[in-house]
Structure formats: structure tokens, C-alpha cells
Amino acid sequence: MRRTALTLVLALACASAFADEGARNGEKLYRVYCTQCHGLQGNGKGINAAHLSVQPRDHTDTAEMSARTDDDLFKAIKEGGKAVNKSVLMPSWKANLSDEDVRALVAYLRELCCRK
Amino acid sequence: MKSSANPFWTLLAALCVPLAAQAGAAEQAREQCAACHALDAPEPGTRNIDERLTRKAPPLYYAGNKFRREWLESWLRQPARIRPAGVFPPAHAKSTPQGDVIDESTLPAHVALPADEAAAMADFLMQLRPFDDRLAAVRYQPGTISLRMGQMNFSKFKGCDGCHRDAPDVGGVSGPELHSAWKRLQPQFIASFIADPTAWDPNTLMPRMELNDAEVARLADYLKALQEDGS
Numbered sequence: 001m002r003r004t005a006l007t008l009v010l011a012l013a014c015a016s017a018f019a020d021e022g023a024r025n026g027e028k029l030y031r032v033y034c035t036q037c038h039g040l041q042g043n044g045k046g047i048n049a050a051h052l053s054v055q056p057r058d059h060t061d062t063a064e065m066s067a068r069t070d071d072d073l074f075k076a077i078k079e080g081g082k083a084v085n086k087s088v089l090m091p092s093w094k095a096n097l098s099d100e101d102v103r104a105l106v107a108y109l110r111e112l113c114c115r116k
Numbered sequence: 117m118k119s120s121a122n123p124f125w126t127l128l129a130a131l132c133v134p135l136a137a138q139a140g141a142a143e144q145a146r147e148q149c150a151a152c153h154a155l156d157a158p159e160p161g162t163r164n165i166d167e168r169l170t171r172k173a174p175p176l177y178y179a180g181n182k183f184r185r186e187w188l189e190s191w192l193r194q195p196a197r198i199r200p201a202g203v204f205p206p207a208h209a210k211s212t213p214q215g216d217v218i219d220e221s222t223l224p225a226h227v228a229l230p231a232d233e234a235a236a237m238a239d240f241l242m243q244l245r246p247f248d249d250r251l252a253a254v255r256y257q258p259g260t261i262s263l264r265m266g267q268m269n270f271s272k273f274k275g276c277d278g279c280h281r282d283a284p285d286v287g288g289v290s291g292p293e294l295h296s297a298w299k300r301l302q303p304q305f306i307a308s309f310i311a312d313p314t315a316w317d318p319n320t321l322m323p324r325m326e327l328n329d330a331e332v333a334r335l336a337d338y339l340k341a342l343q344e345d346g347s
């Protein structure tokens with residue numbers, strides 16, 4: 001019993017350490033690929049935003065972002081806006097990023113939207 | 117100076133001057149350009165996000181597969197901004213209450229070369245051609261497209277204007293301006309880069325879209341039409 005509890009605690013600690021590492025890598029990927037449109041703060045106001053006919057999603061908008069599952073976000077990033085009935089201005093990143101990269105980005109988006 | 121009158125020496129000098137100038141340019145490139153520009157290819161297929169995060173200048177190791185020589189020589193004499201927000205845009209952006217803007221103070225002017233050095237440097241750079249085979253395989257024949265159709269395709273349908281300007285003040289700013297792309301770049305390079313930017317640069321900020329040959333040609337033809345329009 002004690003053993004199981006300990007294993008569980010360890011497993012949880014490890015899982016959150018991994019999630020955290022994912023988010024850190026995600027933060028770097030986000031800076032490189034996404035801030036050009038979504039902004040240095042993730043608020044949808046990147047340097048390209050003023051030139052876009054559809055405004056990039058504000059990733060700090062807790063209500064909007066909470067309305068999407070991790071799978072929704074994964075699909076939007078990997079397949080692009082068109083695949084989720086959104087604007088073509090949101091590119092598909094599947095050829096540039098690995099699935100692992102996209103998962104790291106989703107983990108980081110979860111921090112951006114909802115850490116307080 | 118008896119030797120200079122001798123036809124043998126005259127001939128040798130005529131042969132050696134351009135060669136010497138080019139060797140000089142190679143050395144100059146190592147000394148004055150390599151601090152910012154990559155002159156050697158990275159390991160094939162390596163993706164390295166840290167390299168992109170800290171990149172100071174566009175890679176030049178395939179310059180001979182990319183640029184038109186005339187453009188290269190004249191740009192080196194009189195460089196003008198190509199990337200409105202620099203080579204790594206997030207490093208040149210700052211947040212304001214209205215949204216992010218380009219921080220011009222972080223974008224210094226490029227070094228300019230005197231005419232003779234620019235010519236020798238252009239000759240040297242045009243020899244850097246590791247991707248001749250890739251370009252030879254490109255099936256693009258320059259054609260025509262109306263400006264109106266081309267513009268609509270570039271923006272509405274393909275979303276290229278999200279990151280690129282197709283006129284001096286129109287379009288996104290994180291990518292190189294494309295209104296002078298046709299003057300700057302070889303047509304086959306344009307087609308090849310649009311079809312697969314990740315083949316040229318595994319760390320590129322440009323998404324690789326799935327475009328067929330005809331779609332690539334329409335986009336490249338639009339860049340050509342922009343040049344012919346004189347903008």
C-alpha cells in the first residue's frame with residue numbers, strides 16, 4: 001500500500017516534470033514560429049497582425065482557449081486554419097514541426113491561456 | 117620593368133588578376149562576413165531551433181543557387197533593407213499597448229562594399245552552388261498572370277501576405293519583401309523555395325504548404341508580374 005502510494009507520487013512528479021519540460025520547449029518554439037503573428041505576449045498582436053485581414057487568436061484569452069480541447073489545438077497547429085474551418089492565415093505547420101513539437105506547443109498554450 | 121612588356125607576363129597577369137581578386141574575396145568573406153553569415157552548409161537535415169533563435173544573418177553558402185549576379189553586385193554596393201523586421205523578427209519586435217511593433221533602433225544598416233570589392237565578392241558568392249541538382253529538377257517555366265488574379269491568389273487564397281509584402285507598404289513584415297524578389301532571385305530558386313522552404317532551410321520560419329506545380333508556378337509568375345509592373 002505504502003509502496004503504491006510512493007510510486008504514484010513519483011509518477012505524478014515525473015509526469016509534471018515532463019509536462020513542464022514540454023512547455024519550456026514549447027515556449028521556445030512559440031517564440032520562433034508563432035510570435036510573428038500571435039505576438040511576443042501571445043495576445044494575438046504580433047508584428048504581422050496589423051497586416052492580416054483576420055486577427056490571430058489571442059492565446060491569453062482564458063474563456064476562448066478553455067473552450068478548446070488539446071486535440072482541437074493540436075489539429076489547428078498541425079493541419080492549419082483551413083482544416084478547422086478557420087482562416088488560411090493560420091498556417092499548417094506539419095511539415096516544419098514534429099508531432100512532439102506540436103504537443104510541446106499545446107502544453108505551452110495551456111500555460112499561456114490559464115496560468116494566473 | 118621589362119617583364120610587363122613581355123606578352124607572356126601580360127597574359128599571365130590578365131589570367132591571374134581575376135583569380136587573385138576572387139581568392140581575395142574568399143578571404144574577405146571569411147574575415148568580414150562569416151561572423152554573421154553561414155558560408156558553410158550545416159549537417160544535412162539537422163533541425164536546430166537554437167540556431168534559428170540566434171541567427172544573425174541569412175545563410176550565404178548557397179548564394180550561387182539563389183541570387184542573380186547583377187542584383188548581388190549592386191546590392192553589395194548599396195544595400196537596402198530586405199527583411200522589414202530583420203533576420204529573426206522576435207528579436208527586433210517590442211510590445212506596445214497597440215500591439216507589437218518593429219524596433220527600428222535594433223536594425224543597423226548593412227556594410228557596403230566599394231565597387232571593385234563588390235564585383236569580386238559577387239563572383240565569389242556566385243560560385244557557392246551546392247544545390248545545382250535540386251534546381252535542375254525544378255519544372256518551372258516562367259509564364260504570365262494578371263496582377264489582379266495574382267494578387268488575390270497570393271493573399272486571399274494562399275495567405276502569403278500574412279508574412280510578406282508584395283508592395284512597399286502592403287503585407288506582413290516577418291518575411292523578406294517580395295516586391296523586388298524577381299530582380300533579386302533566380303526564377304528556379306523562387307519556385308523551389310515556395311514548393312519546399314524546409315529543403316533549403318530546416319529551421320525556416322516559413323511554413324511548407326502542400327502546393328502542386330501549377331500552384332507554385334502561379335505564385336512565382338505573380339512575383340514576375342510585379343517586377344514587370346515596375347513596382
